Amino acid sequence: MNRIAFGTDGVRGQVGQFPITPEGFNLLGQACRLWLINQGLPLVVAVGWDTRESGSVLAQAFADGLGAEARIIFLGITPTPGISLYVEHEKMALGVAITASHNPYTDNGFKLFGSNGAKLPRTSEQAIEQLAEGLSFQNTRCSAIEKIVGSEYVLAYWKQRLAPNTFAGRKIVLDTANGATVFTTLPLLRYLGLEVVSLGNEPNGRNINEHCGSEHVEGLRQAVVDSKAWLGFAQDGDGDRLRVIDEQGALLDGDCVLGLLAIEAYTHHQLKNNCLVCTEQSNSGLSDSLRPLGIKSICCGIGDREVFYALESVGGNLGGESSGHIILKDEAPTGDGLRVLLRLLTLAQQQPLHQRAQQIHLCPKAEASLPVKQKLPLEQLDHLNKLRERLTSAKRIHIRYSGTENKLRFLVESSTQQECAEQLQALMQAAEEDFKD
Numbered sequence: 001m002n003r004i005a006f007g008t009d010g011v012r013g014q015v016g017q018f019p020i021t022p023e024g025f026n027l028l029g030q031a032c033r034l035w036l037i038n039q040g041l042p043l044v045v046a047v048g049w050d051t052r053e054s055g056s057v058l059a060q061a062f063a064d065g066l067g068a069e070a071r072i073i074f075l076g077i078t079p080t081p082g083i084s085l086y087v088e089h090e091k092m093a094l095g096v097a098i099t100a101s102h103n104p105y106t107d108n109g110f111k112l113f114g115s116n117g118a119k120l121p122r123t124s125e126q127a128i129e130q131l132a133e134g135l136s137f138q139n140t141r142c143s144a145i146e147k148i149v150g151s152e153y154v155l156a157y158w159k160q161r162l163a164p165n166t167f168a169g170r171k172i173v174l175d176t177a178n179g180a181t182v183f184t185t186l187p188l189l190r191y192l193g194l195e196v197v198s199l200g201n202e203p204n205g206r207n208i209n210e211h212c213g214s215e216h217v218e219g220l221r222q223a224v225v226d227s228k229a230w231l232g233f234a235q236d237g238d239g240d241r242l243r244v245i246d247e248q249g250a251l252l253d254g255d256c257v258l259g260l261l262a263i264e265a266y267t268h269h270q271l272k273n274n275c276l277v278c279t280e281q282s283n284s285g286l287s288d289s290l291r292p293l294g295i296k297s298i299c300c301g302i303g304d305r306e307v308f309y310a311l312e313s314v315g316g317n318l319g320g321e322s323s324g325h326i327i328l329k330d331e332a333p334t335g336d337g338l339r340v341l342l343r344l345l346t347l348a349q350q351q352p353l354h355q356r357a358q359q360i361h362l363c364p365k366a367e368a369s370l371p372v373k374q375k376l377p378l379e380q381l382d383h384l385n386k387l388r389e390r391l392t393s394a395k396r397i398h399i400r401y402s403g404t405e406n407k408l409r410f411l412v413e414s415s416t417q418q419e420c421a422e423q424l425q426a427l428m429q430a431a432e433e434d435f436k437d
Contacts, residue, residue, distance in 0.1 A: 004028060004132045006125040008303035008403025012100045012109030015054045020108050022061035023137050025098075028110065029065020031132035032094060035124070038131075041093040041115070043067070048075035048083040048150050049098035050180040050238045052105045053205030058098050062110075063142040072142065078150030079180040079239030080111060081336035086153055088117030088333070099238040101404075102177075102215050105206045109404070118333035119305040151183035158188050158338075167345055168193030170230045173223045173245070175199040177213025179237030185338045197227050200234075208237040214324055214337075217243050217251055225249040231348060235337040240304065241324035242337035244344060246354040254322040255286040257344070259360035261326070262318055264347055266295050270317075272330075277310045277319030279303075284396055284413060285362035302403060304335040363395060366420035369407040370428055372435055381434040387426060394423050 002018040004011060004027065013020045019028065036043055045066060049055030055077070063072045073092070075083060080097040087095035095113035103109075112120045112128070120128075167189075174189060176182045177200045189196050199219060200212035209215060214236040224232035224245045232245030244252040258278060265271035275296040278286060287297035300310035304325040311319050311329050320326035325335035332339055344353065378399065379385070388397055396413040410427055414420045 004031070004129055006122075006129060008301070009101065009305065010097075010109055010111035010119075010404070012103065012107060012404040015052075015106055015108050020054075020058070022057065025058045025061035025110070026065035026137055027132045027135050028128075029062040029067070030135045030138055031065075031128045032096075032112070033066050033070065034131045035128050036093055038127070043070035044092050045070060045094045045096065046073045046075055046083060046086050046090070046092045047096045047098065048078035048080075048086075050079075051077055051178060051182070051203035051205060051208050052100070052108055052237075054105075054108050055098050058108060058110075059096075060142075062096060062098075063145055064140060065138055066142065068140070068142050068144055070142075072145045074145050074147045075150030075153070076147065077180050077183060078154065079184055079338070081240055081332065081334055081338065082150055082154040082180075082184060084113050084117040084332065084334045084336075085157060086150060087113050087115065089157075091115065097238065099180075101238050102209050102213065102236040102241070103405070104210065105208050113334070116333055118308050121305075121309060151180070154184045155188055159191060162188075162192060162342075164191055165193035167349075171195040171197065171227065173197040173199065173220055173227060173229045173232040175212055175217070175220045175232075175234040176201055177209050177235055177237045178203040178207045179209065179213065179235065179239065181235045181239040181338065185235060185239065185341070188338070197223055197229060199223060213237060214241050214243045217245070221245050221249055221251060231345070231353065233337075233341050236324075239337050240335040242326065242340050243324050244353070246357065247348070247352045248354045250354065252353065252357055253283065253362055254320070254324045254326075255283045255362060256357050256360045257324075257340070258282075258318075258320050258322075258326060259286050259289055260347070260353070260356040261340075261343065262290060262295055263293065263356070263359055265318055266293065271295065272317040273315045275314055275316045277307050277314065277316050279307065279321050280398060280400075281411060282322050283362045283365055286360065289360045289362075302400070307335075308333055363413040364415065364417045364420050365411060365413045366417070366424040367409070367411050368424055368428060369402065369409050370431055372406050372408050375401045375406065375408075376435070381431060383430040383433040384427060387430040391423055391426075393419065397423075397427070399427070
C-alpha cells in the first residue's frame with residue numbers, strides 16, 4: 001500500500017511516483033485538515049513552492065485535499081524560509097513548502113511548518129502519516145484560494161529592517177541555483193548597494209540546482225577569483241542553506257562558518273548558554289576548536305528540524321549543519337541562507353572571513369554518497385562492517401542512510417586528506433559488495 005512517510009526533512013521523491021503525485025498531495029491535504037481539526041487549530045494554511053515546474057500542480061492538489069472550508073493562501077514561488085516567515089508573522093496554523101531542496105527538478109517534496117514558523121515535530125508528522133493511511137483520493141477542486149506574491153512579502157520584510165546602500169562599493173558573486181531566491185536574495189542585495197555578479201539566475205522550471213547552487217560551487221569560486229569579488233555565496237533551490245567563498249577564493253566549510261559565528265556571538269556575550277548545536281555529521285575539529293574558548297558543542301541528529309528542537313532543549317540560539325543549514329534562533333526558527341548571508345556580510349566588514357576562519361581547525365575529511373535500491377539494515381552489511389573494524393587509523397567513520405533519498409552516506413576523518421580519500425574509497429567498495437549479495 002502506498003503511504004506518506006516523512007524523512008529527516010519532510011518528504012522527498014521523484015515526481016510522478018507516490019507520494020509526489022497529485023493523488024499523494026491530495027491525501028496530504030486531507031490528512032493536514034484532519035490534523036488541524038484534531039489539534040483544535042483553524043484551517044488557515046499558507047502554501048509556497050520553488051521554481052520546479054511541478055510545484056503549482058502539486059499545490060493545487062494539496063488545496064483540493066484541504067477543502068473549500070479552509071482559508072488557503074498561495075504564496076507562489078517563495079523560498080522555504082520565506083514561507084516560514086509568513087506563517088509566523090501572519091499567524092497561519094500551518095505552512096507548506098513544496099520543494100525538494102537541493103535535488104534536481106525531477107524530484108519534489110514538501111516541508112511542513114507550525115504556527116511558530118518551525119518545522120513540525122516528529123510526533124506531529126507521525127500523526128499526519130497515520131491520518132493519511134485511511135484516506136482515499138478526493139475528486140473535488142478548491143477554487144477559493146487567496147494569492148499573494150510571497151517573494152514581495154519577503155523583500156518588504158527586509159527593506160523595513162535594512163537601510164539601502166549599506167554595503168555600497170562592494171562586489172560579490174551570488175549563485176541562486178535557478179531557484180526561489182532569484183526573486184528575493186538577488187534584488188535585496190542590490191538594494192543594499194552591492195554590485196552582484198549573478199549566477200544561476202534564470203529559472204525555467206527544469207534547471208533548478210543544475211550545475212549550480214550550493215551543491216556545485218566550483219563555478220562560484222572561479223567567478224569570485226575572476227571578478228576579484230569581495231565574497232561569494234551560493235544558495236540551494238529553496239534557499240535554506242548557504243555555501244560561502246571567502247576573500248581569497250577559498251570555500252569555507254559549513255562547520256567553519258558555524259564556528260566563526262559561534263565565536264563572534266560568544267565574544268559579544270550573545271551565545272546563549274555558551275553552546276553551539278551541531279549534528280552527528282559535523283567535523284570533530286569544530287568542537288575541538290571551540291572547547292578551549294569555553295564554548296560547548298551539543299550534538300543532535302541530522303536535519304535543521306533536529307537542530308531547532310535541540311536548541312529549544314538546551315536553551316541555545318545558534319546551531320546548524322555542515323551542509324550549510326544554519327539557524328539563528330533569536331531571529332528565525334528555521335535555516336535561512338539569506339539571514340546567514342547578511343550576518344556574514346556584516347562580520348566581513350569588521351574582519352575578513354578568511355582571518356576569522358583561522359580560529360577553526362577542522363580535521364581532514366572526505367564525504368560521499370552511494371545510491372542504493374533499498375536500505376538494508378547497516379548491521380547486515382558484512383563486508384562494510386568487517387572493513388570498518390580494520391580501519392583503526394581513521395579518526396572517525398560515520399555511515400548512515402539519507403533521510404530523504406535512497407543513498408548511503410559516508411564520512412571519514414583521518415590524519416591526512418589522502419588517507420581520508422583512500423579509506424572512503426575502500427568503504428564504498430565494501431558497501432557495493434554488500435549490495436551485490
